[in-house]
Amino acid sequence: VQRGDNLVLLVFERAKTGDIIQGLPRIEELLEARKPKEACVLAARPGTAQVVYDDDDDSVEIKVVESDGVMTEYPLGPGQNVIVADGQSVLAAEPLTDGPANPHEILENYFKFLRETQGVYDAALEALQKVQTFLVNEVQSVYQSQGIDISDKHIEVVVRQMTSKARVDDGGDTTMLPGELVELYQVQQVNQAMSITGGAPAEYTPVLLGITKASLNTDSFISAASFQETTRVLTEAAIEGKSDWLRGLKENVIIGRLIPAGTGFNAYEEVGSPDVDLSYEGVSVFDDETDLTDVVLDDRTARSYGLEPFDDRSRLGFGMTEVSEPFSPLLDDDELISDDMDDEEDGEDDE
Structure with a gap:
């Protein structure tokens, strides 16, 4: 060697x-x-x-x-x-x-x-599906x-939220700004409107967001504030003057309204025509009878308008009747004292 x-x-x-x-x-x-x-x-x-x-x-x-x-x-x-x-x-x-x-690289290479x-929309849609x-x-x-069997639908619900956004590269003639995260269907609708008016469409790239970032980038600032970074979310919403249209589940639960599901959908409408006086003390509760399909009228809202709460046969304003006096959840101190005195007198009479 x-x-x-x-x-x-x-x-x-x-x-x-x-x-x-x-x-x-x-x-x-x-x-x-x-x-x-x-x-x-x-x-x-x-x-x-x-x-x-x-x-x-x-x-x-x-x-x-x-x-x-x-x-x-x-x-x-x-x-x-x-x-x-x-x-x-x-x-x-x-x-x-x-x-x-x-x-992220899989999405980028496919796109x-x-x-x-x-086209950009079809390519983004297929790349996101991949x-x-x-x-x-x-x-x-x-x-x-690990020997655990889970249905695909539970994972697909989460993954759908992770792959629903696109990042704007060039706003064109739209009101969107470069770097803004927008729903894919929303930017497509804006581009279709631009094609009709002859304006330059927006260029965008599909993005993949983690569940934490996807929750903070939702359209509802109430839903985002209930998750994480509450101070930052509410501060930005106040500075930008945001409006929450209450289309999701969380924001409706937070403010005490019906969730948008089943008969709680804004577009829900029973078969038949409403035959009811929609005025209260000379002031119309609704501008038009068709507004009944645009409002989720729950028990709390009905009482605030002086209307009887719903039963199973009357939903979204069908079969509502006016009450003689508006609902008042609080009583004056004098009324509470008088009620207590009446109860005591009734008790003495019974004895």
């Missing part, structure tokens, strides 16, 4: 983060949409993979030859292992190395690829590894 000869080759392989993080930490990482520390490399566009090994420093490089002949190189970091074979066909946002996938052949499927499958795999 000569000096400097190699006696043995030691191979060190680090444990991957995806193998260690399981259970609730993995669920939290997915639902908070955090970027993994050692994320895998994803293909930007579909094509054929070529794995190139460098004999000098034993490094590996992946090249993807796309259908139009463009070659994209993906350098690998230390400790990353290739999971695709040479000559294998890969799809957009498909993992090329091992490790957990970054959901950029689909944007080449589709990342929705990824999140549901990842959460289900964690629960199923």
Whole structure:
């Protein structure tokens, strides 16, 4: 054996983060949409993979030859292992190395690829559907590894809220500002209005929000204030002069109204026509009979207008009758004292 000869080759392989993080930490990482520390490399566009090994420093490089002949190189970091074979066909946002996938990168790669052949709204919608499927499958795999069976619908409700927003890149002729987070359907409706008026539409990019950030970016400032950072949310709402249209469940519960479900929906209407005098002491309670379908008239509101509360046969104003006097929940001190004295006199008479 000569000096400097190699006696043995030691191979060190680090444990991957995806193998260690399981259970609730993995669920939290997915639902908070955090970027993994050692994320895998994803293909930007579909094509054929070529794995190139460098004999000098034993490094590996992946090249993807796309259908139009463009070659994209993906350098690998230390400790990353290739999971695709040479000559294998890969799809957009498909993992090329091992490790957990970054959901933000999945959404970005899909959107950029689909944007080449589709409109911005269709591309955003399909890209969000791809990342929705990824999140549901990842959460289900964690629960199923622990022997827990959960229906997809419970996870889909949460994931839908995480993937409902878009970030405005260019407001165009609309009133939206760059960097503003807007509901995807809302910005699409604004762009449709711009196409009719001939204005420049807004350019936007779909975004993935964690459940904490999604709750704070809701349209209702009452709902956001009841969750976290109450002082900041209420201060910003006061500065901006926001209006809460009470379309969600939480904000209606907070102020004591019917929740928007079932007969509590603003658009709920029973079959038939209301035949009732809608005036109270010469002042109309409602401007028009059709306003009955626009107001959630619960028991508290009915009493404040001097109307009898509802029963099962009269909802949203149908069959309401006026009472002789407006409902007064509080009595004067003199009335309370006189009632007590009457009760005492009745008791003495009974004796």
